[in-house]
Amino acid sequence: MGGPRDEDAPQLLSITPEIGSLNTKPSTIEIEFNEYVKVENPNKQIIITPRIKKDEMEVATNRNKVIIKLNQELEDSTTYVFNFQKTIKDITEGNPPENLKLVFSTGPEIDSLTFSGNVSYLFQQRDTKLKDILVGLYELSDTTNVLTAPPYYIAQADSIGDFIIENIKSGEYLAYAWHDANNSLKAEEKQEDYSFILDTIRIDKDISGAKFYLTKADLSDFKINRTSNIGNHFDLVLSKYPVEIKIENESLNKELFYSQSDKNIRLYHTSLRNDSTEVKITLTDSVGFKIDTTLYAKFLESERKKDPLEVQTGGKKNFVDKLVAEFKYNKPLQKINYDSLIIKYDTASVIQVQKDWVFFPDSLDRTKLFIVWSVPDSITYESFTLSAADSTFYDIENQTNEKKIENTFRKLKQETLAEEIKVKVNTPELPIIVQIQDKKDEIIAEQYLTETNEAVFKNIDPGIYYIRAIIDRNKNRKWDTSNMLENRYPEPVYYLENPNDNNNRDTTIRGGWVLELNIEPRRSPGLPINEMENIPKKEKNNVDK
CATH class of the missing domain: 2.60.40.1120 (Carboxypeptidase-like, regulatory domain)
Known part of the structure; x- marks a missing residue:
């Protein structure tokens, strides 16, 4: 009360077993400080290598002591490292002890090999400082990987991506890096970026210069979860977003049409009712997995109210000589009323949009439309407004845009x-x-x-x-x-x-x-050339790994 703010970190008085102990297999670790302390998220924040069953571990405080009950047998002849990071703090101001780490061996020597390098994102990130980036080594005999379980050895990268894993025993490993946003000590492939080194790494000396580039890569199964009839449409619900869609049917874009919304593909047929047609579909996801199947799409009679036509506009707002407008529709487009599609460039002057200015960038996908107009040099105005009155666009269910659509573009001075x-x-x-x-x-x-x-x-x-x-x-x-x-x-x-x-x-x-x-090219992921000798020539990361 009224005294100076406590800015001092807790000072370590003793730790059992002692740092650097040999031939010890403790069941309990006890750490004593010079002041009262607390622990926060110990099962998440304490990094332990090699891997142990952290869910069986119990961590408690007693005034100025932290007691860790391991509740499991440790491996023989193995060096263990407990990196406490910021788990332990004083109870007054939450100051953590600096670089608190316990190293001991269950055998006669301390393993001292290291694996170090750098992690970065492949694409530019808004925040240049890295956060929650982990690097892990899995034993070659391990049947798990970064997507399924925590690694055998683990370390955290700093804000610029540099990392070092210490006290490694000689052996062969697979290496991964990932953004661990949820503190699960493994990568969630649908949400978290991760990286890997393709080849097996033999660590029998210190390895430095490893490079990882983080990206998202969803390796979960790509499949059709279900098909169903919604109104008089036929829907496919996929497990993942398809980056490529190929549909084959003799009536495609004549009577059979499709639209995509996230992981859903909807088929429309303008004439077929209470009957089915054979449709061949080839889909590709972001990692290259494919679905190649033939199904029978059935289209039923339905009194269900038709969805309204929704229109989104886009395109570059600034242009030099060509005005390019983009339209996206929630349903395939059937026709355009060109009489109500105009470009205005002053209070009175208008240009009628011509049919040869309008095209679908993908001839099989009628939900995306471009309008490209080369502005004549004789028109010196800078501001142009593309205007589509209500009932300009008609989808294949004869629904139209209910409201006027306008988008303004600016011609830049050379x-x-x-x-x-x-x-x-x-x-x-x-x-x-x-x-x-x-x-x-x-x-x-x-x-x-x-x-x-x-x-x-x-x-x-x-x-x-x-x-x-x-x-x-x-x-x-x-x-x-x-x-x-x-x-x-x-x-x-x-x-x-x-x-x-x-x-x-x-x-x-x-x-x-x-x-x-x-x-200039960036160096390739993996180990630098001078470390390639540590990659076994015939050992490759296989599908099971």
Whole structure:
């Protein structure tokens, strides 16, 4: 009361067994401090290597002591490390003791081998400081992995991704890193980013320089959970979101149509009722798993009220010479009333949208529509409004948009734009996807390179951007994530970085500028070249692992 604030961490007075003890198999660990202490989330926060059954462990406090009852037999000839992190704190201000760690061995020596390196995200993150990143080693004989159980050895990476696992016994291991947001000590594949080193690592000396790139990769089963009739539609409910959809039927886009909403695919038929038709469907998820099946879609008579047509608008708000508007619909589109689809550019002047300006980017998917208009030089106005009156769009159930839709676009002045941005990617690998990305993570310009490693962008709006290159190794014109079961790393992503500014990735572009920029490849995931000798030549991570 009234005294100075307690800013001192608890001081360790004694610990049993003693740090560095040999040939000991304690059933209880007792830690004594110079002041009263408390523990917070000990079963989550205390990192113990090698792995023990933490759910059987009991942790309690008695004034200035912490008592840990292990309630299990420890392994023979094994070095154990208890890293208490910030579990133990004083009861007044919550100050944790600094770097409190207990090391002892159940055998005659302390294992001293280390495994160290760095973890980072493959893609740019809003928060540059890493948090809750763990790295783990699994014994090669272990039947679990990062998605199924905690590792044998574990360590936490710091805010810049550096890590070290200490006191490892000689052996062969599989290595993983992951973002452990829920403190489960393993990765949740549907929500958490993770990474791995493909090959078995033989640790018989200190290993340094390991590199992990975190990405999401959902390896759960990809399947059709159920099919059902909703009204006069036929629905497929999937276990995961499909990134590619291929539907084969002789009536496709004549009488048979489809739409997608998250993990649901809905089939429509404009004439078939109380009967079925054969439909071949091929679906692909984000890790490359496929569903290839033939089913009989049945369409029933129904008095169910039809869903209203919903329309979302998009497209780049700023343009140079071509106005590009995007429309997305919740149901396949049947027709457009062009009389009520116009572009306004002052209080009185309008341009009627022409049919040859309108197209579906995917001819089989009638839920996405583009309107592209090349603005004549004779029109000097800067602001243009695309307007669709009510009842402009008709879906295949003859429902229309009930409200007027308007979207405004701005024509940029040529003299305010960057004249030319040359981006060279210093790698012989092709194809390359080069992208300029704004701070809202939207791609504002993109080029696909198949014969050269240099992209040239013109007329870029001034601003601060990220510029990146994706190596499209499977030539499908998009980035693909990892697949641990198929021994496949994610496709490389390289960012333009400023080595003189702590590798800052911000690129400033100003009007009238001509820039020549070079993107350097990042090193590959795994061990550095000088450590590759520690990878057994014939040991590979297999499907079971």
